[in-house]
Amino acid sequence: MTKLVSGFSKLSKTEKIDWLVSTYLNGNETAKETILTYWNSNEKLQNLHDDFIENTISNFYLPLGVAPNFNINGAIYTIPMVIEESSVVAAASKAAKFWGERGGFKTEVLSTEKIGQVHFTYAGNSEELQSFFYQIKPQILQDAQAITKNMEKRGGGILDVVLVDKTKHLKDYYQLHATFETLDAMGANFINSCLEQFATTLKREAQKLKTPIHVVMSILSNYVPNCLVKASVSCKVEELADKGIHPEEFAEKFIQAVNIAKTEPYRAVTHNKGIMNGIDAVVLATGNDFRAIEAGVHAYASRTGRYSSLTDAKVENGIFTFWIELPLALGTVGGLTKLHPLVKLALDILGNPTAKELMQVVAVAGLAQNFGALRSLVTTGIQEGHMKMHLMNILNQFEATVEEKNIIVEKFKTETVTHSGVVKALEELRA
Numbered sequence: 001m002t003k004l005v006s007g008f009s010k011l012s013k014t015e016k017i018d019w020l021v022s023t024y025l026n027g028n029e030t031a032k033e034t035i036l037t038y039w040n041s042n043e044k045l046q047n048l049h050d051d052f053i054e055n056t057i058s059n060f061y062l063p064l065g066v067a068p069n070f071n072i073n074g075a076i077y078t079i080p081m082v083i084e085e086s087s088v089v090a091a092a093s094k095a096a097k098f099w100g101e102r103g104g105f106k107t108e109v110l111s112t113e114k115i116g117q118v119h120f121t122y123a124g125n126s127e128e129l130q131s132f133f134y135q136i137k138p139q140i141l142q143d144a145q146a147i148t149k150n151m152e153k154r155g156g157g158i159l160d161v162v163l164v165d166k167t168k169h170l171k172d173y174y175q176l177h178a179t180f181e182t183l184d185a186m187g188a189n190f191i192n193s194c195l196e197q198f199a200t201t202l203k204r205e206a207q208k209l210k211t212p213i214h215v216v217m218s219i220l221s222n223y224v225p226n227c228l229v230k231a232s233v234s235c236k237v238e239e240l241a242d243k244g245i246h247p248e249e250f251a252e253k254f255i256q257a258v259n260i261a262k263t264e265p266y267r268a269v270t271h272n273k274g275i276m277n278g279i280d281a282v283v284l285a286t287g288n289d290f291r292a293i294e295a296g297v298h299a300y301a302s303r304t305g306r307y308s309s310l311t312d313a314k315v316e317n318g319i320f321t322f323w324i325e326l327p328l329a330l331g332t333v334g335g336l337t338k339l340h341p342l343v344k345l346a347l348d349i350l351g352n353p354t355a356k357e358l359m360q361v362v363a364v365a366g367l368a369q370n371f372g373a374l375r376s377l378v379t380t381g382i383q384e385g386h387m388k389m390h391l392m393n394i395l396n397q398f399e400a401t402v403e404e405k406n407i408i409v410e411k412f413k414t415e416t417v418t419h420s421g422v423v424k425a426l427e428e429l430r431a
């Protein structure tokens with residue numbers, strides 16, 4: 001068994017790689033070469049990327065693609081997407097084109113409130129704590145002024161701080177539950193700084209109480225059900241007609257597919273995974289925190305107590321409408337947004353949106369993705385389009401030459417792509 005290593009973080013990058021290769025990779029020189037192959041030849045850029053995280057040994061590439069033709073509230077966007085899965089960008093592009101010819105996407109930001117909490121315990125009288133809180137609330141806000149003054153100048157800051165009694169759920173457990181407007185910042189660091197200051201004031205002032213309070217932790221919440229965006233598409237049912245689509249039958253099956261995802265959690269998780277194909281890809285391309293988005297979105301999908309679809313669809317008076325509503329705490333300043341050159345490029349492609357504008361673009365990407373997946377699922381089935389896009393991955397896996405690729409791509413233009421079918425075709429070609 002390998003011994004625990006001490007002081008690893010203090011080694012140079014090359015020393016870290018040498019340790020890794022000798023300890024876990026049997027000194028394999030090819031492994032070392034792979035690590036070095038992905039270093040950026042531009043030293044300045046390499047240093048920039050290395051500093052994003054800790055113990056960096058190389059760069060991990062994901063493709064950056066673009067999906068054109070998104071008509072959002074009348075403006076035409078090309079959406080940058082970072083994702084490893086084939087057919088996602090194609091599906092988004094196809095859905096954008098389809099809806100671009102049918103009035104485009106309509107979006108609306110419903111709210112932008114962020115949340116943070118100071119979690120603490122107090123074993124004394126609850127009413128005493130309430131009146132103590134009302135006395136010190138102005139002081140709590142006053143002490144945070146140094147942190148909030150610039151955000152206030154921009155029109156944001158702390159919206160409110162309330163005391164919440166959670167003792168019914170957990171013995172002696174209370175919170176300071178705070179709400180924030182962080183404008184174009186996702187706000188994690190701003191909120192956490194405010195919360196830690198609230199905790200400092202709370203602890204200082206609580207020395208006056210008969211029963212002590214114990215602060216457990218201060219942290220923002222990634223559940224932001226009041227930071228909501230809605231995106232929708234609609235058209236007359238007959239306008240749904242397209243290659244392979246009978247409009248009435250399509251609308252009916254499509255709505256049925258959404259209804260199944262609304263009631264059946266096993267289906268809802270996959271349905272929403274398809275939505276997150278679009279959401280995460282834009283979140284990543286724009287340097288946002290996809291873990292925060294994922295956690296918040298799935299909590300929202302469970303808000304009724306049962307995990308459900310993020311999208312909904314209906315036909316009313318002959319009009320088909322399909323929409324999504326979801327929480328998105330995004331930033332277009334802060335974090336990596338001004339640091340990562342490709343993030344900066346992605347934001348430039350989007351016309352340097354505000355956080356509110358980015359929320360709308362991201363919601364549209366999720367809706368488009370869901371439309372593309374459902375359209376395939378209720379018509380051809382998902383494998384036809386997905387495997388068509390995945391063909392190149394299979395060929396690369398078997399190190400097909402350019403010539404072999406050309407022959408096999410041509411062959412599968414008229415046949416459904418399956419992994420075994422492609423392998424067989426390659427074997428026959430090589431026999």
Ligand SMILES: CC(C)(COP(=O)([O-])OP(=O)([O-])OC[C@H]1O[C@@H](n2cnc3c(N)ncnc32)[C@H](O)[C@@H]1OP(=O)([O-])[O-])[C@@H](O)C(=O)NCCC(=O)NCCSC(=O)C[C@@](C)(O)CC(=O)[O-]
Nearest residue numbers: 087088090091093094097270271274372373376382385386
């Ligand atoms: C894959 C398509 C688009 C093929 O669809 P198609 O009709 O064969 O495509 P086409 O060759 O006729 O081209 C039509 C348009 O599609 C786009 N398109 C087409 N090919 C490309 C390409 N190579 N590169 C870029 N864009 C492409 C592009 O917009 C193109 O227009 P054009 O550019 O020619 O004017 C279609 O079958 C589709 O939308 N399938 C759905 C795929 C999907 O949802 N993939 C997600 C991964 S599966 C998954 O993870 C989620 C899931 C499905 O489980 C979720 C759920 O269950 O709900």
Ligand SMILES: NC(=O)C1=CN([C@@H]2O[C@H](COP(=O)(O)OP(=O)(O)OC[C@H]3O[C@@H](n4cnc5c(N)ncnc54)[C@H](O)[C@@H]3O)[C@@H](O)[C@H]2O)C=CC1
Nearest residue numbers: 182183184185186187188189190289292331333334335336
């Ligand atoms: N649980 C979580 O989600 C956590 C996330 N994080 C990380 O925190 C980072 C995001 O934190 P932020 O505070 O957003 O970033 P940040 O710390 O880079 O701060 C952004 C700052 O930009 C300034 N600013 C300039 N123009 C602005 C404008 N128009 N609107 C708003 N602010 C403006 C403000 O001072 C703001 O505080 C992400 O990298 C995230 O991964 C950190 C801790 C926990």
